[in-house]
Amino acid sequence: MWRDHVTEIVVFLVLFAVVSVAGFASSRWRSRGRMADLDEWGLGGRRFGSWVTWFLIGGDLYTAYTFVAIPALLYGAGAAGFFAIPYSVITYPIVFFVLARFWDVSRRNGFVTPADLARARFGSPTLALLVALTGIVATMPYIALQLVGLEATLRTMGLTGQSGWAKNLPIIIAFAILAAYTYKAGLRASALTAFVKDGLIYVVIIAAVVYLPGKLGGWSGIFDAAQTKFAATPSPSDGITLPSHGQLQYITLALGSALALFLYPHSATGVLAARSKRVVMRNMAALPAYSVLLGFVALLGYMAIAAGVKPLPGSSPGTVDGNTVVPQLFDHQFPAWLAGLAFAAIGIGALIPAGIMSIAAANLFTRNIYREFFDRDAGPAREASVAKLASLVVKVGALLCIVLINPQFSVDLQLIGGVIILQTLPAVALGLYVRWLHRGALIAGWAAGMVTGMWMLYRIPNPATHHHHFGGSAFPLSDLGFHTTNTIYVGIVAVLVNLVVSVAGSLLLNASKVSSGVSGEAVAELLSGTPATASPAEPAPAR
């Protein structure tokens, strides 16, 4: 009951109020006084320096869901859940030069979204539409999952009712406030509130790392407790190190997730809002500080084991809601005020990425669907107002995902999201470097990757929930006729198929002299910035 959690609730509400006020006030922060164009609303004026960018991208990538779900994975399966650490190590060196180039090309040509780049680079509105739709579809369940993180803390505080509206009302209120200040202030609100959120997260995790091991028998005791728990389960897949048949999955999941991370539209939004290329590159060295944090957050799962935490029951009888493990740990082990701080960190940590994601999806809709197909003459003011409305629609959609669909289902959608966003890799990332890729081949590659990914995901059952399909992202290689118990991350296989089709198709189409839609000079000018003519890059939808 909520009466047992009054201190926590008060701390939570005060911090939530602070963030809301900051969100509304941020529209004036470093503003040129007008929010009437997409660069101002959707990219914060493109003037964020190193620190703001660090908080913004950090607040964007290390989400509440991460902080709740990764420890829940370690709690349930052990070492396999730690894939998030190599994932967040390798992603920055992989994208170090790529993002600098992406920033450069986008700034010079006025691109707001990755699909803008695909549109101009390959002269293909269809390819841009595919990139945009993929981005929007992959983002929606991601936003919904942030709400799952928020819901887990609200449930632990006893703030959610039993059924129907009462169950979801607190989330709807929180989301309505977020929607209102995002509508008003755009990406500036996300950046300013990210300061508060990340500050809270750092305080809470440092407190947890310093305070909890002493209570739970030290780090040795914590790992020993986890080892004892996993030794007692019949499953051969869990443990505090990886079983030999779990390594391929660990490697491919880390690699695939790392490749996918900066393809998500909200990552691109954070990057493009930076003031300079150097700000982006410096952040590739500084963002790993969040990864260290994530490492310790992940180990909260083992602390929960050592503390004997039991997750709250799930939405259907007989299941448990693994996402409540961390909130339960805080609730039982922290003093009430610190638990309140922790819940606020998770709750606010859910809203900020949700805000940025909805802005990114709105930018995609505005630039690559609305402007491209419905209103070619849309000026900056029109773009901004369409994007603001679209951000509201996206949020309502995400909310409906949570209210109407079983949250378990949105977790499945998120798995699919990672697989599908990877299919934009050739068009967006390779397009920055490889000059002979052909739009027709990229479209075919995208389709081939999608079909492969969906087919593989369809074949994966989930034994825990008794679903026959879409039960995870670990594809058993025995399903392809190999004599092994190894599994592989679906996204990696799908993107490999995509790459093979894209490359082979490009060679074929170029050899048979099918028009590539853009001239070699135009591509050179787009990528290197040395103008072949004095006119601005065409056919870029630049303004």
Add this chain to the structure above:
Amino acid sequence: MADIEAPGNRTRAGVRRWIGWLLAVPIIVPLVTPLFNVSTPRLWGFPAFYWLQIAFIVVGSAVTIVVYRTAVVREGE
């Protein structure tokens, strides 16, 4: 960029060109699970699997700083 042509700066230009490949280290090492999929030796109670991978984060950041300072800042673009 202009100083690349000056005599004596050729080696430094060469260093700038290959230094980016250093980034391959923090990309490849965290993916070679046999290197770290062991529980001993423990460090402050952490099994090797955990402290090694957390150490990789620091390595990755350090390498990125080196590359940034050598290849980007010195280039003066």
